[in-house]
Amino acid sequence: MVPTTFYVLLSAVLFTIGVLGVLIRRNAIVVFMSVELMLNAANLALVAYARERLAVDGQVLVFFVITVAAAEVAVGLALLVAIFKSKRTADIDEVSMLRG
Amino acid sequence: MDSIQIPPVDFRLIAPLLVVTGWAMVLLLVDVFAIPANRKKLTGYLAIAGLVVAGLVAIPLWDVSGSTFSNMLVLDRYSLILTWIFLIIGALSITMALDYLPRHGIEQGEFYPLIMFAVAGMIVMAQGTDLIVLFLGVELLSITLYILTGFAYPRLTSEEAAMKYLVLGAFAAGFFIYGIALTYGAVGTTNLALIAERLADPAAETNQLLLLAGASLILIAFAFKVALVPFHMWTPDVYEGSPTPVAAFMSVGTKGAAFAGLLRILVTALPALQPFWLPVLGVLAALTMLIGNLGALSQTNVKRMLAYSSIGHAGYILLSIMVASERGAQAFLFYMLAYALTNLGAFAVVIALEQRSNATWSLDDFTGLYKRQPLLALAMAVFMFSLAGVPPTAGFMAKFYVFTTAYEGGLGWLVLIGVLTSALAVFFYLRVVIRMFMHEPQGDLEPALNRGLSTDIAIAGGLTLLFGIVPAPIIFLVERSLVAAGG
Amino acid sequence: MDFVLFFLTAAIALAGAIAMIVARNAVHSALFLLLNFGAIAVLFLLLQSPFLFTIQLSIYAGAIMVLFLFVVMLLGAEQVEAAQDKLPWQQPLALVMGAGLLVIAMITAVRGGSNDAPPGGEAAEAFGDPASLGELLFTKYLLPFQITGIILLVAVIGVVVLNQQRNQAQTEETPGERPSSSVQP
Amino acid sequence: MLNWLIWLIPLLPLLGFLLNVFVIRQERQAGLVASALVGGSFLLAVVATVMLGGMPEEERRVQAIAWEWIGTGTMSIPFGLLFDPLTSVMVLLVTGVGGLIHVYSLGYMHGDPRVVRYFAYLNLFVTMMLMLVMANNMLLLFLGWEGVGLCSFLLIGFWFERKVAAAAAVKAFVVNRIGDAAFLLAMLAIFSHFGTLTFYDVEVNGQIIPGFLEQVPNLLGQTFGPEWQTIAVATGISFLLLIGATGKSAQFPLFVWLPDAMAGPTPVSALIHAATMVTAGVYMMARTEPIFVASPATQSWVAWIGVLTALIAGTAALAQWDIKRVLAYSTVSQLGFMVAACGMGAYAAAIFHLLTHGIFKALLFLGSGSVIHGTHDTQDMRKMGGLRTAMPTTYWTYLVGAGALAGIVPLAGFWSKDEILAHAVSAGYWPQLIGLFIASLLTAFYMGRQVSLIFFGTQRDPHYHAHESGRAMTVPLVILAVGAAIAGLMNLPTLFSGMPAAHLLTDWLKPVLHEEAGKFNPLLALFATIGAVGMGYLGWSVYTRNAAKVKVGGQDPAYYYTGDIWDTLEAAWYVDTLYQRAVVGPFRTIGNFLAQVFDPQGIDGLVVGTGRFFGWVATGVRQLQSGYVRMYALVFTIGVVLVLSFMLMIAW
Incomplete structure (x- = not known):
């Protein structure tokens, strides 16, 4: 069996990549994708720990995370479409009227 | 295979929550099928009625305490008082919205049930004793707020605010869930009481590093929600962009709920990690008080000023949270109530002055207000002084309460920063007062007061003064609240 | 065997993730993310979570990713980052911070985990079947389950609300607009 | 009886405030209501004081609790008033002088478009000031403390069309905020060390809330362990309180706001910035005297700050042209006397000087207001001169006030100042004595200068026709002049053995301050008198003889001899400038x-x-x-x- 650490390490790297994606990408859709990546990384860690402890709880948590992720994406994309209608761009740098 | 036995649920413990969510769902249907498009105000009134009913339902629960849903939810006086505060916040915000929405051409019946769902999320956070429940509470509140923030379409700033809030909120949620994962990995449970138990148990061999990392990420997620520096950046933009009643709701609601959850976590689950979180939160509190107040100083947009001010106040509230004791909880409750009333009142005045949809919320709108609307100006002055912490207002009492609590809790240096920054804070609150009292009115901007707003302002102003002069009953109330150490 | 499978899928997951944030074209990003999600699904299977494997594939890969692709195509937002970067120093700083975060996360993962193989045996055999998961969902986790339901309801309302308003807005002038140079015609 | 009577004292002005905000829209009504209610307060205060006097000496402390303000498990703060000898004299001063100033304002503010608001603010101020001096705990005192600051801010900026006024208002508020922050910290420290904020033991709902002032003397060597620790705590708290007092009572280095505060209406300067609010710091130090006494370190700081302030402000007053700025610096200087007296342990003398100063400085300010009024808003003394014929009442009353301030026998100021100096002698504070003595010589000189510049010689600016002010203004002047002449009677030293009615005030205050009356020092009195008369005459004669050299917009005759020093004095030793340079930096x-x-x-x-x-x-x-x-x-x-x-x- 592969030790839990390996999975967690992978999850840590994936999480960081997700964070980086949010930080450096300007395409709002890709930013959302990066957030999804972060959540998935967390899910991986949860499942790995669940396996280590032989407790199903971790897997149940993943179930909730996936649901929440779906809800967030739905609202986010709806918003994006709304903004796109008037701004004609999905560049997140373009929504920067509010400042100071 | 056996059929699944759903465990018994003590419905008394979730009665207010049940009323709010149930009512909201029914209201959604009623709104669609029974209420004509030009009478959407009715939906608002029904929503307020629902919140009131929930508040009444909660009264007999004063002497009830217990936990249900496999110890994922408790009812104690701490959560009960918070529930009331949240219901008040919800009801006052809806009152503000009643005329605001049609005036700005953004009236839709869904607004009111959404506020109720947000209140439900807040109550969940006050009652939750499991990380996953707290997470879902945060998400329920947040997702609702993303929608409400973007409610003022076609105002692009509203959409922009929603977008920013959503991106950063989802980002923070990622950290939150990763923190939960690490905590789960460290102790094998997400139940707050069990976490503390495992921590205290030498045989359990909890992984300290993992737990610390998990705790850090969870703290950060909450720091984002309550807008602690440097996780505060979304606040001014989102407040400015969102419809003003929503900003009002957010400024007090999110803070109250997130702090409620944070305090529960610190008291119930993580007292053993105090050597770690105390310095972290200490630095955050200091930064928050400084940056919040400094940021407010250079604002000419009242809405943004109030946003920065709310950041500063998060710092003061954090002082009471850091004490993480019964006293701290009491100070927090009192501060929360005082702050909620004051801030909602201030926002209500802002709404009264915001009659055009292209309002800039400029300080200029307040010029000579005393001459035009003496009562409104006086009320605003009360709110400003309460926010600044000048006696005899609720804000002063609350600050005094928090500062003494923190001082006794050994947070002397933070109290020093708190006192000095609140001295600084007078600057920008005073600026509004100067505009109102020390200038002659210019232009023809007449405040649009209506019954709902007047009621709001009268209630908020009256109570702000009353709690400053006679705070004893409220203190009596919060003194009897205890944060249950798990269920 | 386990190890080979793990490293293979891990490599695919990593490659997918990196390619996703590097790809200039949003459609490519989405596809790479899909790859990553698939790999993670396989990892779930390796971790004895067949149920989550299914969910991961059906919800994430099936629904969410399709939604992403749909929106990308609808908006024609494949490439939006052609313009000059307005915050030229933001990316390098972000990379530095990312590196810092990576180091910390890896240290935490390595020092915080055990390098022993997780427990096996009879208990492990029975672990993770969908039935026990389902039972937990309806007993211990009944409350979160309900809240999730409400969250989904709210999300649905949200999408509808945001959509509805858009339709109204087309007939309306936009009086409340701040003058902004960045609005494109 | 006394229990509810004393509640009426602050409630009457509060009623006036509410009436003026919500009901009254008409100028005349506003003024009359405001004045009548403050006058009513004064009468009640007299009654209350007489009743207090009727009690046995050791029982002269009435505490009236309205409700438990903050009641938690660990903290109980009542919303209660305190009426004891110290409070009684302060209340008499506030309502008495305040009432006269209200009446005076009827005339002075006549025709101002916002006069209703003016009287509302004034009433609110009196309410807050009464809360301050009547509070039976620190928190309530702080409420009054902030309240008077707020009213002062509103009133300084009352004529907000003038940019100077708005800026001065803000400056006053901000500088005061520094002191307030220190005060708040002191309060937190007191609470955490004593567990209470009430001054004296008081019973609320059958429970005794302990008072911290009564605990202080017992603390030495007990509660906190070693004695140095006690002293350290007392020093910390008292030092914070001192900073608070320097803000409100305009002491070095926070005095910079007071001269600017003269941008407000003159009656406001008289009421707030001379007679009452600025004395709050002195009152507070007298009230918390046990804490100060417990810390020798703070005491000496207090004394030196007082002396330094008296000297700096005294010299600055020499070189001002604005009639009100002279008085403002003089106020700062006299407050320095009071603070120095506190520092030397002569709290009763400080209160004595506070009272007499309240009367004669109010008189001087009102007199200057009368001059300003009679010369159509002229404030530059270079434009005045020879007004004694045109404004005889103002002239004579002003002369009395100036004499009292300068310390001419037998006017009020002589006795109170002498009391302080005598204490310095008997307690052996020689360096401080010298400083204060010099400051009192300066006082006489600049008052001589001012009287000469305003009333003697010939009118230098022909653009106005000077006239005497109306009855509403002159009557208060006369009353105050009488007061300034005879107020010394309240605390005459024992001039000869067996003299009746000696040091009444000190005896009256004994239950609070536990002080014995100082001994009369004939030699010192002689020196002081010679000095005061001599310097006063000098100041008068120099400027009367050189009256021709004083030109509108020109230099002072003394400038030719002193040059740069004169500039330094005029800028009050550049303290303000220093702030501007150092604090604001580049x-x-x-x-x-x-x-x-x-x-x-x-x-x-x-x-x-x-x-x-x-x-x-x-x-x-x-x-x-x-x-x-x-x-x-x-x-x-x-x-x-x-x-x-x-x-x-x-x-x-």
Whole structure:
């Protein structure tokens, strides 16, 4: 069996990549994708720990995370479409009227 | 295979929550099928009625305490008082919205049930004793707020605010869930009481590093929600962009709920990690008080000023949270109530002055207000002084309460920063007062007061003064609240 | 065997993730993310979570990713980052911070985990079947389950609300607009 | 009886405030109602004082609790009033002088478009001042403390069309805020060390709330362990209180706001910035005297700050042209006398001087108001001269006030000042004595100068026709002049053995301050009299003889001899300038900054002003708030990395 650490390490790297994606990408859709990546990384860690402890709880948590992720994406994309209608761009740098 | 036995649920413990969510769902249907498009105000009134009913339902629960849903939810006086505060916040915000929405051409019946769902999320956070429940509470509140923030379409700033809030909120949620994962990995449970138990148990061999990392990420997620520096950046933009009643709701609601959850976590689950979180939160509190107040100083947009001010106040509230004791909880409750009333009142005045949809919320709108609307100006002055912490207002009492609590809790240096920054804070609150009292009115901007707003302002102003002069009953109330150490 | 499978899928997951944030074209990003999600699904299977494997594939890969692709195509937002970067120093700083975060996360993962193989045996055999998961969902986790339901309801309302308003807005002038140079015609 | 009677004292002006805000719209009504209610307060105060006097000496402390203000398990603060000898004299001063000033304002403010608001503010001020002196705990005192600051701010900026007034108002508020912050900290420290904020034991709902002042003497060597620790605690608390007092009572180095505060209406200067509010610091120190006494270190600081203030302000008063600024600096200087007296342990003498000063300084301010009024808003003394014939009542009353201030026998100021000096002699504070003596010589000189410049010679600016003020203004002047002449009677020293009615005030205050009356020092009195008369005459004669050299917009005759020193004095030793240079640093001067921030003109000035003042911090905050989500996420991540690094450090 592969030790839990390996999975967690992978999850840590994936999480960081997700964070980086949010930080450096300007395409709002890709930013959302990066957030999804972060959540998935967390899910991986949860499942790995669940396996280590032989407790199903971790897997149940993943179930909730996936649901929440779906809800967030739905609202986010709806918003994006709304903004796109008037701004004609999905560049997140373009929504920067509010400042100071 | 056996059929699944759903465990018994003590419905008394979730009665207010049940009323709010149930009512909201029914209201959604009623709104669609029974209420004509030009009478959407009715939906608002029904929503307020629902919140009131929930508040009444909660009264007999004063002497009830217990936990249900496999110890994922408790009812104690701490959560009960918070529930009331949240219901008040919800009801006052809806009152503000009643005329605001049609005036700005953004009236839709869904607004009111959404506020109720947000209140439900807040109550969940006050009652939750499991990380996953707290997470879902945060998400329920947040997702609702993303929608409400973007409610003022076609105002692009509203959409922009929603977008920013959503991106950063989802980002923070990622950290939150990763923190939960690490905590789960460290102790094998997400139940707050069990976490503390495992921590205290030498045989359990909890992984300290993992737990610390998990705790850090969870703290950060909450720091984002309550807008602690440097996780505060979304606040001014989102407040400015969102419809003003929503900003009002957010400024007090999110803070109250997130702090409620944070305090529960610190008291119930993580007292053993105090050597770690105390310095972290200490630095955050200091930064928050400084940056919040400094940021407010250079604002000419009242809405943004109030946003920065709310950041500063998060710092003061954090002082009471850091004490993480019964006293701290009491100070927090009192501060929360005082702050909620004051801030909602201030926002209500802002709404009264915001009659055009292209309002800039400029300080200029307040010029000579005393001459035009003496009562409104006086009320605003009360709110400003309460926010600044000048006696005899609720804000002063609350600050005094928090500062003494923190001082006794050994947070002397933070109290020093708190006192000095609140001295600084007078600057920008005073600026509004100067505009109102020390200038002659210019232009023809007449405040649009209506019954709902007047009621709001009268209630908020009256109570702000009353709690400053006679705070004893409220203190009596919060003194009897205890944060249950798990269920 | 386990190890080979793990490293293979891990490599695919990593490659997918990196390619996703590097790809200039949003459609490519989405596809790479899909790859990553698939790999993670396989990892779930390796971790004895067949149920989550299914969910991961059906919800994430099936629904969410399709939604992403749909929106990308609808908006024609494949490439939006052609313009000059307005915050030229933001990316390098972000990379530095990312590196810092990576180091910390890896240290935490390595020092915080055990390098022993997780427990096996009879208990492990029975672990993770969908039935026990389902039972937990309806007993211990009944409350979160309900809240999730409400969250989904709210999300649905949200999408509808945001959509509805858009339709109204087309007939309306936009009086409340701040003058902004960045609005494109 | 006394229990509810004393509640009426602050409630009457409060009623006036409410009436003026909500009901009254008409000028005359507003003034009459406001004056009548404060007058009513005064009568009640007299009754209450007489009743207090009727009690046995050791029982002269009435505490009336309205409700338990803050009641928690660990903290109980009643909303209660205290009426004891110290409070009684303060209340008499506040309502008495305050009432006269209300009446005076009827005439002075006649025709002002916002006069209703003026009287509302004035009433509110009296209410707050009464709360301050009647509070039976620190928190309530703080309420009054902030309240008077607020009213002072509103009243200084009353004529907000004048930019100077708005800026001065803000300056006063801000400088006071520094003191207030210290006061708040002192309060927290008191609470955490004594567990209470009430001054004296008081019974609320059958429970005794302990008072901290009564605990202080018992503390030495007990509660906190070693004695040095007790002293350290007392020093810490008293020092914070001292900072609070320097703000409110305009002591060095926080006195800079008071001269600017003269931009307010003159009756306000008389009431708030001479007779009452500025004495709050002295009152507070007298009230918390046990804490100060417990810390020798703070005591000597107090004394030196007082002396230094008396000297700096006394010299600055020499070189002012504005009639009110002379009086303002003189007020600062006299407050320095009081503070110095506190520092030397002569609290009763300080209160004595506070009372007499309240009367004669109010008289002088009202007199100067009368002059300003009679000369059509002239404030520059170079434009005056020869007014004694045109304004005889003003002249004579002013002369009495000036004599009292200068310390001419037998006017009030002589006795109270002498009491302080005598104490310095008997307690052996020689260096302080010398400083104060010099300051009192300066006082006589600049008063002589002022009287000469205003009333003697010939009118230098022909653009106005001077006339005497109306009855509403002259009657209060006469009453106050009588007061200034005879107020010394209340605390005459024992001039000859067996003299009746000696040191009444000290005896009256004994239950609170536990002080014995100082001994009369004939030699000192002689010196002081000679000095005062001599310097007063000198000041008068120099400027009367050189009256021809005083020109509108010109230099002072003395300038030719002193040159740069004169400039230094005129700028009050550049303390204000120093602040502007040092505090504001290279960016901008405080004055400009405030003028900009509160610039009625524009938002831009506001942003620029604050941006410069807090320099890179505020600007940095704004710039970081660039509007780009990426940026926000980056800042977020930086926070995450920092927190996690700290976490690793802990866990390692």
